[in-house]
Amino acid sequence: MKWVWLTALMIGFSESSECSECSELSEFSEFSEFSECSEISESSETPYSLSRTHDSLYYLNEFRLPYPVYRFCTGDVNGDGSPDALVGVVKRTRFHHEMGRRIFIFKQVDGKVRPLWMGSKLGGILQDFRVVEDGSPKTNEPHKTYKPHKPHKPHKTHKPHKTHKPHKTYKPHTPCTIRALETTADDRYVVSEYRWEGFGLAFDRFLIKNTDKETAYKYFNL
Numbered sequence: 626m627k628w629v630w631l632t633a634l635m636i637g638f639s640e641s642s643e644c645s646e647c648s649e650l651s652e653f654s655e656f657s658e659f660s661e662c663s664e665i666s667e668s669s670e671t672p673y674s675l676s677r678t679h680d681s682l683y684y685l686n687e688f689r690l691p692y693p694v695y696r697f698c699t700g701d702v703n704g705d706g707s708p709d710a711l712v713g714v715v716k717r718t719r720f721h722h723e724m725g726r727r728i729f730i731f732k733q734v735d736g737k738v739r740p741l742w743m744g745s746k747l748g749g750i751l752q753d754f755r756v757v758e759d760g761s762p763k764t765n766e767p768h769k770t771y772k773p774h775k776p777h778k779p780h781k782t783h784k785p786h787k788t789h790k791p792h793k794t795y796k797p798h799t800p801c802t803i804r805a806l807e808t809t810a811d812d813r814y815v816v817s818e819y820r821w822e823g824f825g826l827a828f829d830r831f832l833i834k835n836t837d838k839e840t841a842y843k844y845f846n847l
C-alpha cells in the first residue's frame with residue numbers, strides 16, 4: 626500500500642443526504658468491535674459538547690452532523706493555542722464510495738463551531754484514532770532489541786552536581802498528534818501518527834505496521 630502525504634479534502638455538506646447511511650450501519654459489523662471504544666461525551670474543559678439525537682444525527686455544539694459517530698475527543702490539532710474538536714464519523718465521501726470511518730476536525734470561530742479539516746482518508750483503512758498530546762515520549766516504540774546495562778564505570782574525579790535546569794516552559798501552541806489505528810487491504814494492522822501540516826493532517830511516523838490486531842492495540846494505547 627502506498628502511504629502518501631495527505632492534503633485537506635473538504636467534503637461539502639451537500640453530501641448530508643448521506644444521513645440515510647444510518648440504515649446501512651449493519652454493513653459495519655466489522656466495526657461493532659469498536660463500539661465499546663466510543664467515547665462520546667461532553668467535555669467539561671473545552672468549549673465543545675457533542676449531543677446525540679439518534680444514531681445518525683449528532684450535534685457538535687450547534688453544528689449538525691448527520692452521521693453515525695464513533696469517537697469524540699479534543700486537542701489543539703493545529704497548534705494555534707485553542708482546542709479543536711475531533712469527531713469520528715462514518716460516511717462515504719466523494720472519492721471513497723465505501724462506508725468508512727473518517728475524521729472531522731472543528732475549530733471555534735467567534736464562539737461558533739466551524740470545520741477545520743474534514744478528512745476523507747488517511748493512509749490506510751481507519752478503525753480508530755486518539756489524540757496524543759505533544760510531549761509524550763517519542764521513545765515509546767517498544768520491542769527494541771534489549772541491550773544489557775553497561776557496567777558502571779568508576780567515578781572519575783568528583784564533579785559537583787550541575788545545577789538543575791529549569792523546567793521547560795509550557796508551549797501553549799504545541800500541536801497534538803493524532804494516533805490512528807488502521808488496517809490494510811490484506812487485513813493487517815498499522816498504528817501510525819499524523820500531525821497538522823499547513824492545511825491538513827500529514828503522516829508523521831509508523832509506530833508499527835504489518836502486525837496483528839492485538840499487537841496493534843498495544844501500540845495504539847501506549
Ligand SMILES: [Ca+2]
Binds near residue numbers: 701704705732
Ligand atoms: Ca487549535
